Amino acid sequence: MLRSAVLLTLLAATPALAQSREGFVPGPVLPDVGPIAPVESDLPLPKGASFKIAFDLAARAEPGTLSRQIETAARTLNMHVAAGVPKDKVKIVLIAHGPAAQDLLKPEVYEARSGGKTNGSLNAVQKLLGAGVEIYLCGQTAMGQKISKADLIPGVKMSLSAITAHAIYQQRGYTLNPF
Numbered sequence: 001m002l003r004s005a006v007l008l009t010l011l012a013a014t015p016a017l018a019q020s021r022e023g024f025v026p027g028p029v030l031p032d033v034g035p036i037a038p039v040e041s042d043l044p045l046p047k048g049a050s051f052k053i054a055f056d057l058a059a060r061a062e063p064g065t066l067s068r069q070i071e072t073a074a075r076t077l078n079m080h081v082a083a084g085v086p087k088d089k090v091k092i093v094l095i096a097h098g099p100a101a102q103d104l105l106k107p108e109v110y111e112a113r114s115g116g117k118t119n120g121s122l123n124a125v126q127k128l129l130g131a132g133v134e135i136y137l138c139g140q141t142a143m144g145q146k147i148s149k150a151d152l153i154p155g156v157k158m159s160l161s162a163i164t165a166h167a168i169y170q171q172r173g174y175t176l177n178p179f
Contacts, residue, residue, distance in 0.1 A: 027078020029087060029131055033066075033124045034074025036082055050089035051080055052174040054166060060099035063110075063117030067103045070094065070124050072179060077131060087131075093169050094128070097138035097162035101145055104137050109151040122153065129155035138162035 024035035061067035103121040110119040136159040159165035
């Protein structure tokens with residue numbers, strides 16, 4: 001009964017989800033990840049604006065799907081560059097812990113832990129790393145989930161903890177993205 005209700009809810013939401021991308025366009029940095037919506041903003045970006053943003057990744061994406069939090073980081077990079085902020089003035093770090101650790105695993109490790117399903121966030125993680133975005137996994141989470149550095153997508157780094165990484169990046173002037 002509960003399963004049927006969940007399925008009906010998802011089916012009912014599918015048209016709304018498909019429509020939610022209407023009007024979005026590819027971004028200038030990562031055209032196939034993090035589409036953006038052109039907006040006439042009433043809050044103009046100050047001349048010489050720069051951004052240093054830390055994203056806290058806690059939720060795991062469903063196997064085969066892109067993590068909403070990872071996509072939001074890509075969208076953030078795309079939309080600020082599209083708005084005129086030079087790419088080198090948009091600094092982003094992703095700090096993962098808890099279930100989100102799974103989205104940072106190499107394909108073979110992910111598939112072994114997900115019953116053969118694919119990591120839907122792999123492409124986005126690789127593109128973000130290629131664009132200069134830093135990505136860290138909480139070492140405490142890694143230990144608890146028996147994840148080694150060798151299990152991670154190349155370029156993903158390990159931190160002592162997510163708490164430590166957030167504290168260090170806050171000291172470096174990064175703001176915490178609240179989404």
